[in-house]
Amino acid sequence: MSERLQADWLSRTDSGALYGEPGLELLKVQTRLCRAVIAVQGAQLLEFQAQGREPLLWLSPRAQFREGKPVRGGIPLCMPWFGVNRRDPAKPKHGLVRNAPWQLSGARALPDGEVELVFTYDHAGNVLFSTPFFCEVTMALGRGLRLQLALQNRGAERTEFSWAWHTYFPVEELCKVEVRGLEGCEYLDNTRDLQRFTQEGALTFSGEVDRIYEQAPERQQILTRAPIEARSENCHSVICWNPGAEMAETLEDVGEHYREYVCVEHGNAFSHSWQLEPGAMARASLHLQR
Numbered sequence: 562m563s564e565r566l567q568a569d570w571l572s573r574t575d576s577g578a579l580y581g582e583p584g585l586e587l588l589k590v591q592t593r594l595c596r597a598v599i600a601v602q603g604a605q606l607l608e609f610q611a612q613g614r615e616p617l618l619w620l621s622p623r624a625q626f627r628e629g630k631p632v633r634g635g636i637p638l639c640m641p642w643f644g645v646n647r648r649d650p651a652k653p654k655h656g657l658v659r660n661a662p663w664q665l666s667g668a669r670a671l672p673d674g675e676v677e678l679v680f681t682y683d684h685a686g687n688v689l690f691s692t693p694f695f696c697e698v699t700m701a702l703g704r705g706l707r708l709q710l711a712l713q714n715r716g717a718e719r720t721e722f723s724w725a726w727h728t729y730f731p732v733e734e735l736c737k738v739e740v741r742g743l744e745g746c747e748y749l750d751n752t753r754d755l756q757r758f759t760q761e762g763a764l765t766f767s768g769e770v771d772r773i774y775e776q777a778p779e780r781q782q783i784l785t786r787a788p789i790e791a792r793s794e795n796c797h798s799v800i801c802w803n804p805g806a807e808m809a810e811t812l813e814d815v816g817e818h819y820r821e822y823v824c825v826e827h828g829n830a831f832s833h834s835w836q837l838e839p840g841a842m843a844r845a846s847l848h849l850q851r
């Protein structure tokens with residue numbers, strides 16, 4: 562049973578009701594412009610579909626919905642470190658906010674038919690990441706999807722934060738997908754000890770791809786049957802990932818489904834990580850649309 566919140570376009574449900582796997586609290590958005598499902602844990606969009614268009618996000622048919630565990634698909638937010646923690650590789654990959662309990666702190670309808678949700682997460686500082694920080698994600702859902710991030714260092718020391726919106730996009734034929742908008746960019750190849758290369762032409766996927774593009778431009782297109790446009794502000798890193806057949810076998814929530822998605826992730830990692838002074842706040846945004 563889903564419980565209606567104050568707005569008639571927003572209801573509370575859970576992963577048992579929607580995906581047959583109890584474990585996580587979910588929010589459902591249904592408006593005349595779109596439908597979306599969001600996990601409160603991690604403030605993670607799991608599904609988004611604009612009226613009359615194809616779904617924008619891929620959610621693994623093998624996704625697991627457990628408290629404190631990452632959900633495979635949608636848009637997890639990786640933070641306060643992206644990928645392997647460089648100071649302590651034993652720490653969990655991609656930081657802690659994707660597995661953390663967030664708060665829904667606002668929900669309102671905008672004049673043009675879009676709706677806006679605001680989620681916050683307040684990190685007190687712990688053994689995983691000692692600096693306290695505050696994070697706010699605003700989602701505007703309409704014919705497209707707009708995400709805004711505000712991150713504030715609430716500690717007493719200058720601290721490095723690296724992060725990305727780790728978006729999973731659905732594709733029909735992995736071997737025919739092209740990502741445009743990265744031509745000529747330098748990237749670090751995570752399948753080759755982070756060696757540096759230059760992207761020649763559009764990015765295609767034959768085998769494992771795991772690349773961190775630096776100084777990425779603001780726009781990319783993911784060419785599938787219904788092309789996807791990504792436009793970002795203040796996201797200087799774009800990370801492209803698909804595990805390929807062999808690595809996918811080792812991921813129990815992916816397996817043979819690796820052919821169904823590509824990740825094109827937007828954020829600031831490696832040389833573009835944010836260095837925030839005590840009290841400083843940084844912002845970024847991402848706009849996605851079919």
Ligand SMILES: O=P(O)(O)OC[C@H]1O[C@@H](O)[C@H](O)[C@@H](O)[C@@H]1O
Pocket residue numbers: 631644654655727751771772800802826
């Ligand atoms: O399985 P996870 O922790 O969600 O990470 C998935 C992938 O995320 C990508 O962003 C990384 O570049 C890859 O190296 C990583 O394998």
